[in-house]
Amino acid sequence: MSKKPSVPKGTRDFSPAEVAKRNYIMQTIKEKFQLFGYQPIETPSFENSETLLGKYGEEGDRLIFKILNSGDYLSKVDDSALREKNSNKISPQISEKALRYDLTVPFARYVVQHQNEITFPFKRYQMQAVWRADRPQKGRFREFWQCDADVVGSKSLWQEVELVQLYDDVFNQLQLKGVTIKINNRKILSGIAEMMGAENKLIDFTVALDKLDKIGEEGVINEMLAKGIEQTAIDKLKPLFSLTGNTEARLSKLRELLAASPTGLEGVDEVAFVVNSVNELGLKASTIELDVTLARGLDYYTGAIFEVAPPQNVQMGSIGGGGRYDDLTGIFGLKGVSGVGISFGLDRIYLVLEELGLFPTTVEENTKVLFINFGEKEALYAQKAIAHLRDNNIPAELYPDAAKMGKQITYADKRNIPFVALAGETEINKSSYTLKNMKTGEQQEVMLNELDDILN
Amino acid sequence: MSKKPSVPKGTRDFSPAEVAKRNYIMQTIKEKFQLFGYQPIETPSFENSETLLGKYGEEGDRLIFKILNSGDYLSKVDDSALREKNSNKISPQISEKALRYDLTVPFARYVVQHQNEITFPFKRYQMQAVWRADRPQKGRFREFWQCDADVVGSKSLWQEVELVQLYDDVFNQLQLKGVTIKINNRKILSGIAEMMGAENKLIDFTVALDKLDKIGEEGVINEMLAKGIEQTAIDKLKPLFSLTGNTEARLSKLRELLAASPTGLEGVDEVAFVVNSVNELGLKASTIELDVTLARGLDYYTGAIFEVAPPQNVQMGSIGGGGRYDDLTGIFGLKGVSGVGISFGLDRIYLVLEELGLFPTTVEENTKVLFINFGEKEALYAQKAIAHLRDNNIPAELYPDAAKMGKQITYADKRNIPFVALAGETEINKSSYTLKNMKTGEQQEVMLNELDDILN
Numbered sequence: 001m002s003k004k005p006s007v008p009k010g011t012r013d014f015s016p017a018e019v020a021k022r023n024y025i026m027q028t029i030k031e032k033f034q035l036f037g038y039q040p041i042e043t044p045s046f047e048n049s050e051t052l053l054g055k056y057g058e059e060g061d062r063l064i065f066k067i068l069n070s071g072d073y074l075s076k077v078d079d080s081a082l083r084e085k086n087s088n089k090i091s092p093q094i095s096e097k098a099l100r101y102d103l104t105v106p107f108a109r110y111v112v113q114h115q116n117e118i119t120f121p122f123k124r125y126q127m128q129a130v131w132r133a134d135r136p137q138k139g140r141f142r143e144f145w146q147c148d149a150d151v152v153g154s155k156s157l158w159q160e161v162e163l164v165q166l167y168d169d170v171f172n173q174l175q176l177k178g179v180t181i182k183i184n185n186r187k188i189l190s191g192i193a194e195m196m197g198a199e200n201k202l203i204d205f206t207v208a209l210d211k212l213d214k215i216g217e218e219g220v221i222n223e224m225l226a227k228g229i230e231q232t233a234i235d236k237l238k239p240l241f242s243l244t245g246n247t248e249a250r251l252s253k254l255r256e257l258l259a260a261s262p263t264g265l266e267g268v269d270e271v272a273f274v275v276n277s278v279n280e281l282g283l284k285a286s287t288i289e290l291d292v293t294l295a296r297g298l299d300y301y302t303g304a305i306f307e308v309a310p311p312q313n314v315q316m317g318s319i320g321g322g323g324r325y326d327d328l329t330g331i332f333g334l335k336g337v338s339g340v341g342i343s344f345g346l347d348r349i350y351l352v353l354e355e356l357g358l359f360p361t362t363v364e365e366n367t368k369v370l371f372i373n374f375g376e377k378e379a380l381y382a383q384k385a386i387a388h389l390r391d392n393n394i395p396a397e398l399y400p401d402a403a404k405m406g407k408q409i410t411y412a413d414k415r416n417i418p419f420v421a422l423a424g425e426t427e428i429n430k431s432s433y434t435l436k437n438m439k440t441g442e443q444q445e446v447m448l449n450e451l452d453d454i455l456n
Numbered sequence: 457m458s459k460k461p462s463v464p465k466g467t468r469d470f471s472p473a474e475v476a477k478r479n480y481i482m483q484t485i486k487e488k489f490q491l492f493g494y495q496p497i498e499t500p501s502f503e504n505s506e507t508l509l510g511k512y513g514e515e516g517d518r519l520i521f522k523i524l525n526s527g528d529y530l531s532k533v534d535d536s537a538l539r540e541k542n543s544n545k546i547s548p549q550i551s552e553k554a555l556r557y558d559l560t561v562p563f564a565r566y567v568v569q570h571q572n573e574i575t576f577p578f579k580r581y582q583m584q585a586v587w588r589a590d591r592p593q594k595g596r597f598r599e600f601w602q603c604d605a606d607v608v609g610s611k612s613l614w615q616e617v618e619l620v621q622l623y624d625d626v627f628n629q630l631q632l633k634g635v636t637i638k639i640n641n642r643k644i645l646s647g648i649a650e651m652m653g654a655e656n657k658l659i660d661f662t663v664a665l666d667k668l669d670k671i672g673e674e675g676v677i678n679e680m681l682a683k684g685i686e687q688t689a690i691d692k693l694k695p696l697f698s699l700t701g702n703t704e705a706r707l708s709k710l711r712e713l714l715a716a717s718p719t720g721l722e723g724v725d726e727v728a729f730v731v732n733s734v735n736e737l738g739l740k741a742s743t744i745e746l747d748v749t750l751a752r753g754l755d756y757y758t759g760a761i762f763e764v765a766p767p768q769n770v771q772m773g774s775i776g777g778g779g780r781y782d783d784l785t786g787i788f789g790l791k792g793v794s795g796v797g798i799s800f801g802l803d804r805i806y807l808v809l810e811e812l813g814l815f816p817t818t819v820e821e822n823t824k825v826l827f828i829n830f831g832e833k834e835a836l837y838a839q840k841a842i843a844h845l846r847d848n849n850i851p852a853e854l855y856p857d858a859a860k861m862g863k864q865i866t867y868a869d870k871r872n873i874p875f876v877a878l879a880g881e882t883e884i885n886k887s888s889y890t891l892k893n894m895k896t897g898e899q900q901e902v903m904l905n906e907l908d909d910i911l912n
Contacts, residue, residue, distance in 0.1 A: 005507055005565045005788045008553050011500035013566055015573070016580070019496040035846050037823040037853035040475040044467035044599055045501065045555075045585060046521075051461055065502075066524040068551050070589040074543040082538055087530040095524050097464050099501075109461045110469055117471070119870040121856055124472070129501060133526040143500050156856035158835060165843070277836065281843055332461045367493040379614060380733065387621070387737055390491050397493035400577055400612035414575040 010134070010142030020364040021350060022145075025174065026127055029147050029344055032170045033125040036162060038149045041124050043106040046097045053098070055105045055331060063132045065099040066091060099131040103148045104328070104341070111152055112332035120153030120337075139317075139348060150341030152328065157270060160304045160324070161277045163342045164288055167308055167320060170344065172285035175358050178311035179286040179319075184294035185271050186301050186323075188254065191264015192240070192292070195257070196233040203295060205229055209240060210293035217241055240292060247275050247290045254292070270303060302326040306342055310352045319348045366395065368455045369419040369435070370412040373399040381428050385421070385448055394455045412438060419455060466590070466598030476820040478601075478806060481630065482583055485603050485800055488626045489581040492618060494605045497580050499562040502553045509554070511561045511787060519588045521555040522547060555587040559604045560784070560797070567608055568788035576609030576793075595773075595803060606797030608784065613726060616760045616780070617733045619798045620744055623764055623776060626800065628741035631814050634767035635742040635775075640750035641727050642757050642779075644710065647720015648696070648748070651713070652689040659751060661685055665696060666749035673697055696748060703731050703746045710748070726759060758782040762798055766808045775804045822851065824911045825875040825891070826868040829855040837884050841877070841904055850911045868894060875911060 007013055014022065033040075046067055053061055073094045074082075081089045100106055103126045111118065127147045136142055149166065151159045164181055171179045189206070193199040204227040208220050215223070220241070224234050239257045243250050251272050258264030271290055278288050286308075294305050303324030310316045322342030329337045353359055369389070371382035382398050389396040399408040412420050422434040433451060436443045446454065463469055470478065489496075502523055509517055529550045530538075537545045556562055559582045567574065583603045592598055605622065607615050620637055627635045645662070649655040660683035664676050671679070676697070680690055695713045699706045707728050714720030727746055734744050742764075750761050759780030766772045778798030785793045809815055825845070827838035838854050845852040855864045868876050878890040889907060892899045902910065 005569050006504065007500050007569075008502060008504050011502065013500070013570065014498040015570070016495035016497060019498055023496075034821045035849065035851050037851055039472035040479075041472060042470040042475055044463050044469070045587070046464060046467065046599075048462065048464050062526070065526075067555075068522040068524050068547065070518070070521075072543045074541045074546060077541070082541070085530045085533070085538070087528045090530060091524065099523075113461050113463075114469065114471070119867060121867075123853070131501070143502075151856070154856040156829075158829075158839070158854055158856050161839070162854075169846070277839070280836065281839055373612075373614075380736065383614070383617070383733070383737055390625070393491065395491050395493055397579070398614055398618075400607070400610040400614050411575060411577075 008142070010136035010140075012141065012143070017364055021353075021359050022346065024359065024363045025346060025349055025353070026145075026147065028173050029170055030125070030127065032166060032173065033149050035169075036123075036149070036166050038123045038125040041107075041110060041126055042128060043100070043103075043110055043126070045129070046099050047106060047109065049092065049096055049098045051109050052101055052105060056101060060101065063134055064101050065131050065133055066095040067097040067099065069094055069096055100128070101132060102130050103128060103146045103343075104150075105331075107148070107150060108328045109332055111337070112329050112334045115334060121151050121159075122153055123149070123151045125149045139351065141347065145346045147344040147346055148341055150339055152337050152339035155338045157273050157304075158277075159340050160270075160274045161281070163306070163322065163340065164274065164278045165281065165283075167306075167342060168283045168286045171308075174349070174353060176311065176349075176352065176356070177285045178313075180309040180312075181283075181286050181288045182291040182294050182307045182309060183271055183274060183288060184291055184305045185267035186303055186305060187263045187267025187270065188258070188292060189267075189295055191258040191261035191267060192237065194261045194264065195236050196229065198229070198233065201227065201229050201233075205237070206293045206295045212241065243292060247271075247288070250290050251275075254290075267303075274304065296321055296323070300325055304340065310348075311356070314352050314355055316348055316352055316355075319345045319352060321345075364416075367397050367415065367417045368394050369396045369421050369451075370408070370415075370417045371396065371398045371421045371423070372405065372408050373402045374422075374424050375402045378423055378428070381423055382421070385423075385433060385451065388448060389451060389455065392452050392456070394452065396455075421451070464598070466592035466596075468597065468599070473820055477809075477815050478802065480815065480819045481802060481805055481809070482601075482603065484629050485626050486581070486583065488622060488629065489605050491625075492579075492605070492622050494579045494581040497563070497566060497582055498584060499556070499559075499566055499582070501585070502555050503562060503565065505548065505552055505554045507565050508557055508561060512557060516557065519590055520557050521587050521589055522551040523553040523555065525550055525552055556584070557588060558586050559584060559602045559799075560606075561787075563604070563606060564784045565788055567793070568785050568790045571790060577607050577615075578609055579605070579607045581605045595807065597803065601802045603800040603802055604797055606795055608793050608795035611794045613729050613760075614733075615796050616726075616730045617737070619762070619778065619796065620730065620734045621737065621739075623762075623798060624739045624742045627764075630805070630809060632767065632805075632808065632812070633741045634769075636765040637739075637742050637744045638747040638750050638763045638765060639727055639730060639744060640747055640761045641723035642759055642761060643719045643723025643726065644714070644748060645723075645751055647714040647717035647723060648693065650717045650720065651692050652685065654685070654689070657683065657685050657689075661693070662749045662751045668697065699746075699748060703727075703744070706746050707731075710746075723759075730760065752777055752779075756781055760796065766804075767812075770808050770811055772804055772808055772811075775801045775808060777801075820872075823853050823871065823873045824850050825852045825877050825907075826864070826871075826873045827852065827854045827877045827879070828861065828864050829858045830878075830880050831858045834879060834884070837879055838877070841879075841889060841907065844904060845907060845911065848908050848912070850908065852911075877907070 052064055077093045129143055129145050131143050167181055193202045208223040212220050221234060239253055251268055255268050275288055294307055301323035305323040306321055307318045308320035310319050324340040326338045328339045373379050386396045386398055418438055420436045427433055432445050432447055434443055434445050508520055533549045585599055585601050587599050623637055649658045664679040668676050677690055695709055699709060707724055711724050731744055750763055757779035761779040762777055763774045764776035766775050776799055780796040782794045784795045829835050842852045842854055874894055876892045883889055888901050888903055890899055890901050
């Protein structure tokens with residue numbers, strides 16, 4: 001192979017520094033998941049195709065990575081389909097497995113398959129890679145990680161309250177202050193649609209309304225009209241244009257506006273319960289805010305809808321999202337199991353922490369001391385100290401070759417190893433070690449037990 | 457979908473208990489890797505096909521999972537190849553990516569691709585899933601995990617010494633005593649082949665010799681003759697049949713036997729250096745033992761060969777292996793980079809720890825206390841205590857619904873939650889909580905700050 005090797009489009013290698021930072025975020029999320037009583041599960045990287053196909057819409061099916069059957073997979077293929085060269089028709093005949101596209105459908109499959117072993121309500125978390133054959137672009141990859149927490153088997157709104165607290169606790173632990181947790185409710189959106197008299201224009205309406213800050217009231221109205229929303233509907237929903245003030249004030253306006261829609265009022269009540277409870281219990285790093293334009297995953301969510309915006313000084317899309325779905329496991333034949341969950345966007349959280357300089361300097365676990373190799377006898381002497389240090393949980397290494405001193409020091413320097421230990425004839429005779437601080441250049445002669453104290 | 461959903465053949469779901477146990481092993485290995493100065497990298501789950509194909513032999517190529525191209529992948533396929541229905545010929549035209557088959561080839565690719573960012577010698581570890589389209593059987597899966605530590609860029613034998621110590625330290629930490637670390641050297645095998653006058657009979661020879669304990673000397677000789685090994689060669693190599701005693705004695709016999717082979721003697725010297733250094737520094741949970749029948753990965757290794765056997769009271773194959781390869785990165789155009797590495801067999805280590813009852817009882821991180829839900833007001837009161845406990849790092853949860861007491865207690869019981877907290881009107885008025893020990897049934901009324909002490 002003559003050309004330099006590379007990774008497939010949309011995938012990444014992670015260097016030691018990157019793995020350390022990613023682990024720092026994932027470990028923080030994981031600890032909070034456990035603190036809140038969520039339990040980990042893991043599912044296989046690939047599923048039977050029938051588990052995944054048809055669950056994410058037509059576009060989703062197209063983006064699912066399919067795995068070619070092993071062996072002589074063509075032998076059983078229908079000749080006429082082959083002659084037609086119809087890829088869509090051939091795929092199910094030559095591929096029976098597909099890579100995980102998200103963590104939600106495999107979770108639903110898991111719950112149905114293991115329903116007799118599970119204690120409901122089942123609080124589970126899952127942090128694994130997913131794959132999508134999307135066009136790669138900045139911040140969008142073909143292999144990326146999802147970190148999900150979901151509860152299934154209870155309709156209690158305390159779960160929504162808790163998931164908001166969970167977001168807050170994670171971001172607080174990551175020192176990421178100023179996060180906005182946006183909340184909406186599918187039932188409020190249904191109420192708005194009822195008022196409009198047109199469910200199919202709902203997304204156009206929320207998308208246009210979301211631009212209020214940018215294009216002003218007139219701009220929003222023009223866009224709505226252009227999308228075919230009727231003037232009478234716009235007039236009726238005008239109060240949504242001035243939905244300002246704190247969440248309490250907004251909710252009370254919304255209650256008036258949706259007075260004729262029982263479903264809409266139910267949504268208002270649900271949001272009010274969650275927001276009031278959350279505020280009563282207190283948030284540490286975030287604020288919670290009603291956003292009636294929030295409509296992510298409309299076909300999917302049936303109650304609460306969440307989305308998390310990073311601090312305003314960062315240019316970045318949402319770093320998390322979620323909501324309630326009333327019939328997740330129905331697709332696999334287990335009806336009436338309500339669920340609610342949230343997801344953390346690992347890659348974006350990484351970029352935000354990087355931009356704000358929020359990774360702790362200690363995040364890269366590193367060797368504390370490099371022992372210089374002066375030859376076989378000295379190396380064995382050094383190895384005894386190294387074994388001792390490792391037994392005391394202090395990462396230490398020997399430079400493997402008796403190379404020139406300068407080369408060994410350069411290695412310590414490039415690896416950011418803070419101390420170098422030297423032991424030649426003189427030190428061996430005195431059972432001592434000369435320890436050099438790589439930053440200050442200071443040197444001191446110490447005994448083995450003193451090494452622990454200095455390096456710990 | 458009417459039938460119960462399932463996972464693909466050879467893959468597994470991991471329950472909370474299984475994830476906890478797997479994480480315990482992986483975390484232990486990871487901490488030791490870092491203590492020894494190894495740094496983590498991660499590579500994508502799939503690679504460009506040309507990176508993987510042709511690297512594992514014909515059988516390996518067959519077992520690599522190939523990913524179907526997206527879109528209308530058939531449109532560019534050669535018509536005549538389609539008409540022939542030749543799967544092997546079509547595959548490269550409809551598949552450009554393949555799932556990782558091991559961690560070694562991606563590591564070699566990584567080193568070559570990032571050679572200018574890497575400080576050599578490069579000590580890296582990697583713990584990721586790999587996939588093989590092998591026939592599944594007990595202990596063999598189509599998705600499984602490898603945990604590898606390798607150093608590239610130095611020929612120093614101190615690395616071999618250190619890798620033996622690393623094995624020992626991991627197994628010691630896992631409380632797995634009585635492990636045997638077998639060592640051999642490709643150069644000793646080359647010396648034996650020279651003596652036989654037939655390199656291509658070497659594997660037959662070692663496989664037969666390995667059965668000495670089981671089938672006795674005569675059985676071994678008969679098997680060798682049946683495999684076409686000449687009587688004169690067997691006579692010459694007879695001393696290998698009585699290679700007993702400690703490693704020092706064995707090495708000295710071997711030195712006599714291989715006196716005519718400079719390569720063989722070099723191998724003996726290398727093993728002697730590693731074994732003597734390891735014994736001088738001391739092992740905690742394992743013994744190191746020369747095994748001249750050890751020939752794993754013969755085409756691949758050029759120096760040391762390692763294999764780890766579990767304690768003798770467990771019926772199980774090797775739980776780890778590795779060795780030195782002198783030209784790992786040559787396949788990607790970077791010549792002359794020597795490497796040495798070891799691998800831990802996660803699935804088998806799991807089975808061994810399970811069989812010997814060596815998982816700590818604390819391995820499953822779990823909720824410490826469940827607060828019983830008596831209704832909205834009581835739940836809010838409970839939530840305040842829960843937030844306080846979580847701030848003090850004590851996992852706590854509220855039962856989400858105001859269900860019947862018995863149902864809530866059953867939930868705590870099934871989840872193995874050790875304490876249940878109750879707070880109704882009486883407790884709220886006194887700012888107290890009634891704490892019930894689920895094991896003993898004891899109940900006591902405590903204040904919030906006392907909860908921390910009891911549950912910590």
